[in-house]
Amino acid sequence: MAPGANIKERYALGRFPLAHKGMGEVWPAQDTLLERPVIVKFINAAMMDMELVRRFRREALLTARLDHPGVPAIYDIGEHSGRPYVVLQKINGIALSDLVAEQGPLPIGWVAAIGAQISSVLIAARRLGLVHRDIKPSNVMLDTSGAVKVLDFGLAVTPDDERFSRITQTGQSLGTVGYMAPEQVLGERPDHRTDLYGLGATLFDLLTGRPPFDAVTTMTTLRHQLDTPPPRPGELRPEIPEALDDLVHALLALHPGDRPASAADVYTVLAPLSQDLPPIPGVLDDTAEAVQAYAAIVGRVPHQARAKPPITAVQAEPDLEQAIRQAEQLQAAGEIRAAVREWRRLAEAHARQHGDDDPLVFDLLRRAARAHVDLGEPGWALRQLNMLLQSRIRADGPEHAAVLDLRQEIARLRQERATSPPPQRRPPSADR
Template sequence: MNGRVIAGRYELATLIGQGGMGQVWTAYDQRLDRRVAVKLLRPDRMHAATEAEDMRRRFVRECRVTAQVDHPGLVTVHDAGSDGDDLYLVMQFVEGADLADHFAEHNDPYPWQWTVSLAAQLCAVLAAVHAVPIVHRDLKPRNVMVKPDGTITVLDLGVASVLDTDTTRLTHTGTPIGTPAYMAPEQAMGGAVGPYTDLYALGVLLHELLTGDVPFAGTTALGILHRHLYEAPAPVRQLRPEVPQALEALVLHLLAKDPQHRPGSVQEVYERLAPLLPERGRPAGPLDPTRPFLRPQAPWPDRAATPAPATAPVSAPAKPDVAGAVDEVKQLLGEGRITQAVDLLGNILPAAAAEHGERSPVVRILRKQYAATLLDDGQYRRALPELRRLADERAAETGPADPQALQFRYDAAQCLEQLGEPAAALAEYRALLPYYENGYVSGGDPSRAFELRHRVAQLLLAMGDHTEAGRQLQGLLYDAERAYGSYHPLVQEIRRGLDRQRQFGGLR
């Protein structure tokens, strides 16, 4: 199915999740050249064939309703509809790790402060959802993403309500529609669901994060549902004494069998969590869910410098066709699909290096194209190390004055400039200038030397050194007029720059 295009627009790329009711793929929106997530559902696997068309209509209606909910903690729905036998839901691609993986990686044990912070964020999301009113119905770790900045995004809003028209109906395998481990008693019994149903699931989730396991486990779905209905959950502090008593009491309150005995709303839950939230301080690192409370409204961590762990595909990918990658990238770039070209090159490079060696011509071509594509796409932080590596390797082989090595260094300096590092960019431009001024590279053409001098002057202005910038511009104006004449665009631009400096007092 890899490469299948949904609705003539969304090209499936990597399978990242699947179950009895559908699959989730990373995909590319060919029209807008962006990465998205596509969820495919198969109505014929969940309901009788006579109900499939009705389910399609309800699916689209539910997606329209849920798309009206506006909250930063909800995944953005871009599109929905049917394609062949599948229903599809196109969503924002969310970087980060789902809560199940996040919990598994940090469960030694999972910090209770993280649990409180996650719960507080979930309360904010659920408050917006319940105000519509919508009930999520399938709140669980796999439906919560923890992003690099520590904020959370809730997935699959509205999907469960389409599938869950009759919760007591079982599939052919005996599994109820939904997730039994997180299912409230009233939902398991086919009763009316409401915001209180999501509160119960929140209680299950908190119990799992605090103790390492859900409160009611079992080998069969019916056995789990029976325990939800008739067994009391173990108090959290019996399993983990350092958890605050107030937090244990809240979890038990959320897990009440009778909906009327649970907290009245997520607002009430948040108010009880608020005294347990961390105060100001330093986050532990990326994906720390306390970050929004330790540093509220602070800038996000740099996503390129601290990338989120990649989601492993469900099945091992086939061996990539390294030989055909260059042609495919050229085709993608010709069609303006830069995002897809960047991903293809980034994925193919390790395999190409393993197969042919880092010094092989094919790897050199791929790495050069990767750097150029990142640069064209404005991904300067990712392009910078690739350009530096290319420059060093080329200079080591052919000498520091090699035109290609110098071009790589020039492109790297542009990245530094775009990334807001003027001092580093200035140093690199100045280091490059002698190669072009002395004719080692340009063959008598002064254009690159003039360009470098102009960049140096502009960076000096940006750094506040108006006197030196003016001196550089005056010298450049004299040389450019001699080379090109008084009406050349560069000469006119330099004059405008000098006029601006005089106007604002930078020159006398």
């Protein structure tokens, strides 16, 4: 593209492109009709083919469908001199990768606030069945008000998207080394928990100033991801709250079933930690405005109040009943880790058919959380039960019988923990 070119007799390009890498060539521009700055993104002319054109258009359409303040708005799409383009909202801010490079590890409150905002975007994406597959610091921007924007849906897929296997066969990148989930490395089918891994790796980077897995070569990095337990940011930064340390560790679990069940569960942990938001000189206009922007975005976490039958009245299908009995037998035989994984697998399978708020999903996840008490991990059990409590309150309201019963169980477990000798902190484990 020539500097100053006029696209559609409306968008006047700037003097220099902002970026020229990958499949996109990005230019600042002025929308002369609405008198506002915009971004115009073209396909890289040297790489253009029919498959790339389809990917480019698809990214624009997916991004447009994801109507959320944490995603740049799509204003227009078209073709100029044979090259497809998309017109995007201009973000006045900085990529998180550049922010960490300039500032070092970020204040804990800001890490939690940024993570909560990304979680809200992932909640919206899951409603549409979208998996981003490339959540990383360079794909997230913090604007001058403190609001987060998640960029680049070029690798996004839906669960029934056959393109996933085709992309794998053509050898195109499925993510970014050090941030993509193990199932992406292994070429397995992704789901919403794939993005939770990328979020965990991003939070680790923001907290410590380095990615969780970073070796000299790509192969060594990938081997560490697949063969070693996920690291804890608290080992590099001791002042990190235990709840945040445990969350990042869980998000980086090797197996998807060992990660938090949903982005909404991640949000419930991060939001309370987002209270202390100190100024970031040279980045944010005003901290008060940043708090308002943050609250407006993360407030989009869905709140539902639908009547549900009591948990005790829920009946499982015959095949599921047999699987539940097998999980109970595993736990009775002392194979508690295996039982936990089975409870979570059953909960995920049932949620796909009946929704995350189905009472039986709640019951299965509650069993998985309780099992951590038998493993000598009451703190982990409490955190899981508290996340379940917040989910049930959103779904059924604070006075539902299941909510009141769970409150009592949490209070009882806290009392037992308070009167027991403090356990030693367990070493990092990939089995959770």
